[in-house]
Amino acid sequence: MYEFVSGPLALSTFLIFFLGLVWRFIWYVKGLNWQADRVAYTQNARYGVRGALRSILCWLIPYGTHGWRYYSGFTALVFIFHFGLLITPVFLLGHNELLKQSWIGFGLPALPEALADALTIAVMVAALFILVRRIALPPVRILTTAYDILLLVIAVAPFFTGFMAYHQIGNYNFWLILHILCGEIMLIAIPFTKLSHFILFFMSRAQIGMDFGIKRGGMKSKGFPW
Amino acid sequence: MPEGTLCNKKTIDTQEALHALLADKSGKKYYEEMKQLDVNATVLWGVIRKTLKSRLRTWLEICAHCGMCADSCFLYLTNGRDPKQVPSYKIQSTLGELVKRKGKVDNDFMHHCMDTAWSKCTCCNRCAMYCPFGIDMGVMFGYLRGLLFSQGFVPWELKIGSGMHRVYRAQMDVTTEDWVETCEWMCEEYEEDWPGLTFPIDKPDADIMYTVNAREVKHYPEDLAEAAILFHLAGENWTVPSQGWEETSLAMFAGDWAACKMQVESVYDAMKRLKSKRMVVTECGHAYRATVVEGPYWAGLKTGKTPIESLHYVEWLAEALRTGKLKIDPSKKIKEPVTYQDSCNYIRNAGLAECAREIMSYIAEDFREMTPCREYNFCCGGGGGFNGIGRYREQRNIGLKIKRDQVLDTGAKLVIAPCHNCWDAIRDMEEIYHIGIRWSFLKPVLLKMVLVPEHLKPKDE
Structure with a gap:
């Protein structure tokens, strides 16, 4: 079982994940239309690039925009959650050891194990607060669907199962295999669900950045003050 | 009765049709007929499939339902923070639902969409500033308005407004003669106080082509006089076109994209005809948005720019004050x-x-x-x-x-x-x-x- 989920299944997962992202990228760019979107993308490329980069960068910086500053508490949750979600698996000692032992033959530098553990807990706690917020606040509750909660579960499951396996709570093999499966589910879900914002965040931000950078004032001002 | 005599899917292209609509006070009969209006789901879905491209589809799809747009909306804030006024909810429960159901919706649903698109969103685009994904619900409501217009579900005044643009190339029934006469009248009225004051109409090769809002012509002609006096004092070489003088676009508010195109093209034609160096737009926000910001796209101008450089009145005024053309006591x-x-x-x-x-x-x-x-x-x-x-x-x-x-x-x-x-x-x-x-x-x-x-x-x- 372990051989299967960490071998062919893992390989297929990564393939689907990467190809899925490429497909999302191509689909998005091909679907842009200067006249329908009312943005002269190619004619004013310099302003477009400037607008796109500003739009992405400002929103990647914690408290870098009016929006992030307005909802300061939620912003903290969002950044902790996403930082842990992206950094922990990529720089985890265990994951990189597996890479070194595999046909790839090398791994990335690893985080100290205690830090990785803390990040894992942070992701789970942040997710819990995000869930509570969803249910407690009327303007968020009205938007919330079962799908939103399912996605949160998909995103957190690899962390929870990984945590259980790492600390050997209960049956190690059970949690390990479940952990791998959950990780694979998440990776496959990325291109096919709302988790596609993994890449579409950048596309969408770039687009609105170009919109404001080219058409809505970017050529007559210093750029939109996100 | 699927198609009413007043409320239907047809556009208003004649004076007779306009008068018939105007005669229906407050749109009483119009809204009665709307209750019976059928939805042509096939056509509607056809339009959506053709026009709902990756930008809008992505916005609808990836909205994280985080609610960060809530407080950005003045209608949410002023309506006691009613969750039904959260921008994301408003668009998901209208356009989102319309797309989900592949256009197979009924009259009630279209009424819900109309009431939301025109009374719960002013397309001010403020929510786009607060969405981490840059989702612009104002843009989406603009798109929805277009779909609703094509099916005949549009507020009475805006059906009239778009018809005005189609018939008169102005948001009100102001003809070329009315416009020219008003300019001349204002010139006569004020030339005694301001010696040498002129109101040049169709003067070729001027530095500035000035364009206005039809309301000024019909209800506030002093505004035209004030503009003329200020240009006069600033020593500007300016003119107004006899045709293509109207900058506004109720058609944009209505979602009548074909009429939007007709309207802005009348202004662009004037630009080309008079060969002015620059255009200055009166103190109107949506007029500038329609003719200068969005218009080039309706007219299919790939540069995204008007045929000649276009300035809002505040741009001209700031420049005139900066350069000393106008001096303040x-x-x-x-x-x-x-x-x-x-x-x-x-x-x-x-x-x-x-x-x-x-x-x-x-x-x-x-x-x-x-x-x-x-x-x-x-x-x-x-x-x-x-x-x-x-x-x-x-x-x-x-x-x-x-x-x-x-x-x-x-x-x-x-x-x-x-x-x-x-x-x-x-x-x-x-x-x-x-x-x-x-x-x-x-x-x-x-x-x-x-x-x-x-x-x-x-x-x-």
């Missing part, structure tokens, strides 16, 4: 506290916040910003057609509260509002809430304080 600057209403259409959506501040620095001694301001300012409460729709008057009046409180907080009793919609909304706000404020366009304020060059002063008898 320092003793006549506004002394009382004064605030400025940032119009969504040319501040948030066209980057002219700095021009407005520059002008205020020349003309006011105690300028007070609203909070928030500039690109983040709230809609006046009457944008996107909201001011003009009787059916939603009550909702509009509730929405005005945000501006009322913003103005009160500045302590200013004078609001400079260089946008017809904002100006109207603030006037109505005073009528309804009696907070004791005054409001003004820039032109009359400027006329009270500009220095008149010696050779342009009236000769004493």
Whole structure:
């Protein structure tokens, strides 16, 4: 079982994940239309690039925009959650050891194990607060669907199962295999669900950045003050 | 009765059709007929499939339902934080649902969409500033309005408005003759006070082609005179076109894209015909948005720009004051506290916040910003057609509260509002809430304080 989920299944997962992202990228760019979107993308490329980069960068910086500053508490949750979600698996000692032992033959530098553990807990706690917020606040509750909660579960499951396996709570093999499966589910879900914002965040931000950078004032001002 | 005689999917292209609609007071029969209007789901879905591309589909799909757009919306804030006023909810429950059901929706649903698209969103685009994904619900509501218009579900006043543009190339029934006569009349009226004042019509190769809002011609002709006097004092070589003088676009509020194209092309034709160097648009927000910002796209101009460089009135005025074409008598600057209403259409959506501040620095001694301001300012409460729709008057009046409180907080009793919609909304706000404020366009304020060059002063008898 372990051989299967960490071998062919893992390989297929990564393939689907990467190809899925490429497909999302191509689909998005091909679907842009200067006249329908009312943005002269190619004619004013310099302003477009400037607008796109500003739009992405400002929103990647914690408290870098009016929006992030307005909802300061939620912003903290969002950044902790996403930082842990992206950094922990990529720089985890265990994951990189597996890479070194595999046909790839090398791994990335690893985080100290205690830090990785803390990040894992942070992701789970942040997710819990995000869930509570969803249910407690009327303007968020009205938007919330079962799908939103399912996605949160998909995103957190690899962390929870990984945590259980790492600390050997209960049956190690059970949690390990479940952990791998959950990780694979998440990776496959990325291109096919709302988790596609993994890449579409950048596309969408770039687009609105170009919109404001080219058409809505970017050529007559210093750029939109996100 | 699927298609009514007044309420149907046809556009208004003749005077007769316009008159028939106008005769139906407040759209009573029109809205009655709308209750029976069928939805052509096949056509609707066909349009959606053809026009709903990756940008809009992504916006609908990846919305994280985080609610960060909630407080950005003045209608959410003024309606007791009703969750049904959260921008994301408003668009998901209308356009989102329409797409999910592949256009197979009924009359009730279309009514729900119409009421939401025109009474719960003014397309001010403020929510786009607060969405981490940059989802612009104002743009999506604009798109939805287009779909609704094509199916005949559009407020009565806006059906008339778009018809006006189709028939008269103006938002009101102002003909070329009416327009030219009004210009001449204003010139005659004021030339005694302002020796040498002219109102050049169709003058080729001028430096400035000036274009207006039909309301000025029909109801506020002094505004035209003030513009002429200020150009005269600034020594500008200017003109107005006899045709293609109307900048506004109720068709844009209605979602009648074909009429939008007709309207802006009439202005672009005038640009080409008169070969002016630049165009200046009157103190109107949506007019500038329609003709300068969005218009080139409707007309299929790949550069995204108007055929000649186009300026909003605040851009011209800031330039005239900066370069000394117009000089202010320092003793006549506004002394009382004064605030400025940032119009969504040319501040948030066209980057002219700095021009407005520059002008205020020349003309006011105690300028007070609203909070928030500039690109983040709230809609006046009457944008996107909201001011003009009787059916939603009550909702509009509730929405005005945000501006009322913003103005009160500045302590200013004078609001400079260089946008017809904002100006109207603030006037109505005073009528309804009696907070004791005054409001003004820039032109009359400027006329009270500009220095008149010696050779342009009236000769004493």
